[in-house]
Structures are given as structure tokens and as C-alpha cells.
Amino acid sequence: MGERAMNNPVQVIAFACSPRVHGNTDTLLEHAIAGAEEAGARVERFDLRAMTITGCRHCGGCIGGAGRCVIEDDMQRLYDPLRTADRVIIASPLFFMGLTAQAKTMIDRCQPLWAIRHLGRSVSRASRERAGLFLSVGGADFDDMFGGARRVLRAWYWTLEIFERREVTRGCVDAKGAISDHPDALAEARDAGRSLVQWREG
Ligand SMILES: Cc1cc2nc3c(=O)[nH]c(=O)nc-3n(C[C@H](O)[C@H](O)[C@H](O)COP(=O)(O)O)c2cc1C
Structure with missing residues (x-):
């Protein structure tokens, strides 16, 4: 680990976006977090299913309010971490060819951050170049079964000023616990968490 990383650990935020507790994407996320922590990162995990985040109302309040959402719910806890984290991990299974409602609702509520970019300002307050990791199963x-989710994430990452994008995805993973039959995916998630943190850290 470089000196900089020891004095100023890489900050990671991780989103568990499945409604299923200890499901397949939760397991992938646990492995990615373990890898990130092995690389010296400080990780903050948010389980969206346990948070109250309502849908964007398209009220325009964030454009008028210079990037502040008018809805007072648990999303307010996420805006600062979404701006300051060096790395973002999002774990969501495929639901009807896209991200889960929990993930998409949180992403839609990033419209205030989009507004900040639209106003020509920078969203990122991270001290490093940012990178993102997508963990998913279906x-x-x-072929391209994750294409719909990727398109949504590309727009979200653009808003967050994340231009280094990585992923670990697997098909044929359905029943709860089925990911345990794919030890290669679990190892890949751990490596991905580690290398996400080490990216450009020297
Ligand atoms: C509402 C719903 C929609 C789903 N849609 C898809 C889909 O479009 N494509 C797919 O491959 N799997 C789909 N699945 C299967 C899940 O992606 C799969 O069961 C996954 O392993 C769940 O991950 P989890 O344990 O992390 O929740 C769907 C499951 C549910 C409950």
C-alpha cells in the first residue's frame, strides 16, 4: 500500500440493491467489500431495502434549488457520500432486464447531482479520480443480458463523474444461494474490489 493510501485511505461506498437479504448479489458484494478492505479502503455500505427512498417527482426543485432535493427522506444521507467517495460499488440483480426498483429509485434521485453538472459545476468532491464497480446476476x-442495466449505469456514472467502470456479472444464477456454485465469480468479485481500490494508487 502506498504512503498516500495509508494516510488518506480510499473511501468506498457500496450499495446493496436487492430486496433479498443475503441473496446472490449481497454475497458478491460481501466479497468485493472484503477485497476493498484488504487493499486498505474504508468502506461504507448502504442496504437500500432498509432505507426509505421515494421516487423522483420531477418537481424541478433541484434545478431551482441549485442541486438540493426537496424530498426529506433517507436519500438525503446519500448525497454527501455520493459526492465524496473515491469508489462506488453497486450490487443489483437483473429485474425485468434492468436494475431493481431500489437501485433505480436511488439513481433517479441523483437528479440533483445531474442538475449540478447541468449548471456547469463539478459533482465530485473526491480527492482522487473516481471508479465504479457493478456486481450483478440474473x-x-x-448475450448482452446486462445491456439495459449498463446503459442506466453509464448515465449515472457520467453524472457522478465516474469514467473508470468495471463489472462482475453472471447469468444462470437464480435461486437464493446459487452464487455459491460459482466460486470463480466470488473470487472475481474479491479481486475486483481489491483492484478497484488499488487503481492509480501505486
Ligand atoms: C421481479 C423479478 C424480475 C426478474 N427479472 C429477471 C430478468 O429480467 N432477467 C434475469 O436474468 N433474471 C431475472 N430475475 C431473476 C433474478 O435476477 C435472480 O433470481 C437473482 O439471482 C436474484 O439476485 P439476489 O439473490 O441478489 O436478489 C428476476 C427476479 C425477480 C424477482
Whole structure:
């Protein structure tokens, strides 16, 4: 670990976006977090299913309010970490070819951050270049099954000023616990967490 990383650990925020507790993406996330912590990062995890985050109302309050959302719910706890984290991990299974409602609702509520960018200001207050990691599974198995989720994430990452994007995805993972039959995916998630933190850290 470089000297900088020891004095100023890489800050990671991690989102568990499945409604299923200890499901497949939770397990992938636990492995990625373990890898990130092994690399010296400080990780803050948010389980969206346990938070009250309502949908964006498209009220325009954030544009008028220079990037502050008018809805007072648990999303308010996320705006600062979303701006200051060096790395972002998002774990969501595929639901109807996209991200879960929990993930998408949180992403839609990032419209105030989009407004900040739209006003020509910077969203990121991280002390490093930012990077993102997407962890996902789906019960199906066909080419580009994660394409819908990737498109949403590309827009979200652009808003967050994340231009280094990584992912660990697997098809054919459906029943709760099925990810345990894919030890290669668990190892890949751990490595991805570690290398996400080490990226550009020397
Ligand atoms: C509402 C719902 C929609 C789903 N839609 C898809 C889908 O479009 N494609 C797919 O491959 N799997 C789909 N699945 C299967 C889940 O992605 C799969 O069960 C996954 O392992 C769940 O991950 P988790 O344990 O982290 O919640 C869906 C499951 C549910 C409950």
C-alpha cells in the first residue's frame, strides 16, 4: 500500500440493491467489500431495502434549488457520500432486464447531482479520480443480458463523474444461494474490489 493510501485511505461506498437479504448479489458484494478492505479502503455500505427512498417527482426543485432535493427522506444521507467517495460499488440483480426498483429509485434521485453538472459545476468532491464497480446476476443466460442495466449505469456514472467502470456479472444464477456454485465469480468479485481500490494508487 502506498504512503498516500495509508494516510488518506480510499473511501468506498457500496450499495446493496436487492430486496433479498443475503441473496446472490449481497454475497458478491460481501466479497468485493472484503477485497476493498484488504487493499486498505474504508468502506461504507448502504442496504437500500432498509432505507426509505421515494421516487423522483420531477418537481424541478433541484434545478431551482441549485442541486438540493426537496424530498426529506433517507436519500438525503446519500448525497454527501455520493459526492465524496473515491469508489462506488453497486450490487443489483437483473429485474425485468434492468436494475431493481431500489437501485433505480436511488439513481433517479441523483437528479440533483445531474442538475449540478447541468449548471456547469463539478459533482465530485473526491480527492482522487473516481471508479465504479457493478456486481450483478440474473437467472437467464444470453448475450448482452446486462445491456439495459449498463446503459442506466453509464448515465449515472457520467453524472457522478465516474469514467473508470468495471463489472462482475453472471447469468444462470437464480435461486437464493446459487452464487455459491460459482466460486470463480466470488473470487472475481474479491479481486475486483481489491483492484478497484488499488487503481492509480501505486
Ligand atoms: C421481479 C423479478 C424480475 C426478474 N427479472 C429477471 C430478468 O429480467 N432477467 C434475469 O436474468 N433474471 C431475472 N430475475 C431473476 C433474478 O435476477 C435472480 O433470481 C437473482 O439471482 C436474484 O439476485 P439476489 O439473490 O441478489 O436478489 C428476476 C427476479 C425477480 C424477482
